[in-house]
Amino acid sequence: MITLNRAYNFNAGPSALPLPVLQLAQEELVNFKNTGMSVMELSHRSKEFEDVLTHAKETLTELLNIPDTHEILFLQGGASLQFSMIPMNFLAPDQVGAYVLTGSWSEKALKEAKKLGKTAVVASTKEENYRSIPALDDVKLPKEEIGYLHITSNNTIFGTQWADYPSIEGVDLIADMSSDILCRQIDVSKFSLIYAGAQKNLGPSGVTVVILKKELLKRIPEGLPTMLNYETHVKSNSLYNTPPTFGIYMLSLVLDWIKEQGGVKAIEAQNHKKAKLLYTSMERSNGFYTPHATEESRSIMNVTFTLPTDELTTAFLQQAKEKGFVGLAGHRSIGGCRASIYNAVPLEACEALAVFMDEFAQANV
Numbered sequence: 001m002i003t004l005n006r007a008y009n010f011n012a013g014p015s016a017l018p019l020p021v022l023q024l025a026q027e028e029l030v031n032f033k034n035t036g037m038s039v040m041e042l043s044h045r046s047k048e049f050e051d052v053l054t055h056a057k058e059t060l061t062e063l064l065n066i067p068d069t070h071e072i073l074f075l076q077g078g079a080s081l082q083f084s085m086i087p088m089n090f091l092a093p094d095q096v097g098a099y100v101l102t103g104s105w106s107e108k109a110l111k112e113a114k115k116l117g118k119t120a121v122v123a124s125t126k127e128e129n130y131r132s133i134p135a136l137d138d139v140k141l142p143k144e145e146i147g148y149l150h151i152t153s154n155n156t157i158f159g160t161q162w163a164d165y166p167s168i169e170g171v172d173l174i175a176d177m178s179s180d181i182l183c184r185q186i187d188v189s190k191f192s193l194i195y196a197g198a199q200k201n202l203g204p205s206g207v208t209v210v211i212l213k214k215e216l217l218k219r220i221p222e223g224l225p226t227m228l229n230y231e232t233h234v235k236s237n238s239l240y241n242t243p244p245t246f247g248i249y250m251l252s253l254v255l256d257w258i259k260e261q262g263g264v265k266a267i268e269a270q271n272h273k274k275a276k277l278l279y280t281s282m283e284r285s286n287g288f289y290t291p292h293a294t295e296e297s298r299s300i301m302n303v304t305f306t307l308p309t310d311e312l313t314t315a316f317l318q319q320a321k322e323k324g325f326v327g328l329a330g331h332r333s334i335g336g337c338r339a340s341i342y343n344a345v346p347l348e349a350c351e352a353l354a355v356f357m358d359e360f361a362q363a364n365v
């Protein structure tokens, strides 16, 4: 057997990709489907690449059960450009963009919207350092006409995740799902727009998936820059300009892999199992590890925790590194530790980390 020396990769993003996906991409790299060239060297207008794009859309539709009221787009500029495109396209001058603040990414989304129109913070857990997701009853909309309600479904930095989504009659729900798309089953029809940078749960960086309700397109104002208008990309099947072809190809392989695992339902069960291993280890530690998130708001994608002292945190990260665990330092804004356990992180990596956490706690209490 060949030793691949694959790390236990807990990076927050870009992050782990499924090994079979990397191996298939490697196999096809220099000669993709008898074209005599790699996917990167194909024209984005070629039949072969169109097949890749169509396959990616079909597989995503199947995995998420996307109704035909919605359109799938592959865009560039990351999730961060969506922070601006959403208000540019869907926030009219007489409307208010409603934002729920649950972490740094929601703050950034709000910051961009503020530059483009009227906004309101309709719920926030900032005061408690984003340890939890607001209760649905706490989402209070202002009296003015609402353009949309924006949420961040999973808070990558703080390690919290919405358990249930708000659903308000007549209000378009928009969600940044960059760090938890395809981690569990969702009802896409409840959302007017879902967006996700690919580099956490979908593939390499460089592609952003947008799933949007076609009805929303009617609201786009005249005069937007062509590339920042969703209509451009809908009309041209995400091929208005040169798309990130290799990224879309990799994404299509990741989607095939999810299907092979048994689809989103099976992945969801596996994700719960992985997260439980780490949260249970923390519980067993009798307060040595403190989870950042409250129990009801815990994420199954980003597990955040602190140790009793900075010295112990440093020692933990150092020893973890020596044992081959990568990416466990918390985000600089909250410190502590974070294990990002996206879909592609294998169960064995979480098992190994849980064992290490137990041992480290026992040796240092």
Ligand SMILES: *Cc1c(COP(=O)(O)O)cnc(C)c1O
Binding pocket: 013, 077, 078, 079, 080, 081, 105, 152, 154, 155, 156, 176, 177, 178, 179, 197, 198, 200
């Ligand atoms: C990583 C992340 C982003 C930023 O994505 P880019 O593709 O780098 O712009 C936005 N929102 C969330 C929730 C994220 O996890």
